[in-house]
Amino acid sequence: MSKVIFSTKQKHPVGKRRCTFCTNQMRDIDYKDVPTLKHFMNGFQKIKGRYYTGACLSHQKKLSKAIKRARHLALVPFTN
């Protein structure tokens, strides 16, 4: 799989934003995929909101679930 560049900076206004997972055709988000999960976490290791991630609702839910699973397995910290 080619490398996907995730950016959580707001480049576009709200109406014109597109979900990065949808555009890259990623159906599922894996809890073992720590480097991509870290893009969507805060400096305090909190899950970023949809306003910042730009993900669609279904993908945001999958993302939060994946991060919570990774936290349970100590792949990612709860807090910093």
Added chain:
Amino acid sequence: MATKKEAARVLEAVDRKYELALILQPELLSSAVEKKLKEFEAYLSENGASVDMKDIWGKQELAYPIAKHDQGIYVIYNVTLPSTFNKELDEHLRIDKDVIRFLLITVADDYEYQEYEEEVTPAETEKVDDKASKSTSHKADDSPKKAEVKDKGKKADAKSLDKKLDSILEGDDLKV
């Protein structure tokens, strides 16, 4: 009532794909880990489960201490289990003292296991390179400059220092 029971029986027979992640104690030796996993696989096969894939990540740092351990041995299985076996397996793993944590999740039928490598972000490498180059350059640049400065100072003050020394040596202060 009979219909409900029959329905339950039909549900019991379903086999599903699962992904099972285990974290074992870090103090186990590699031979002990193999023995442990063999026993576990035997236990799975006794209960009508089959192992599709097995991946041992090895010893890794935990993000936070679990049961006073800072490290853990990660093992990941892809298995097909009869759906009624879930609770029993949960109980079995919870009681096991060598298993610190585990996660059992259902997975789609066309799921394929993927390995993910940790990204080395380009910014970090650049920073490291910069630091290295800066440190080397600083050392290379600064040391001769400082030496030159010192030399200049010495040269400039050499005559006056000599005079002072002579005066001190000749003076009566030292003879006391």
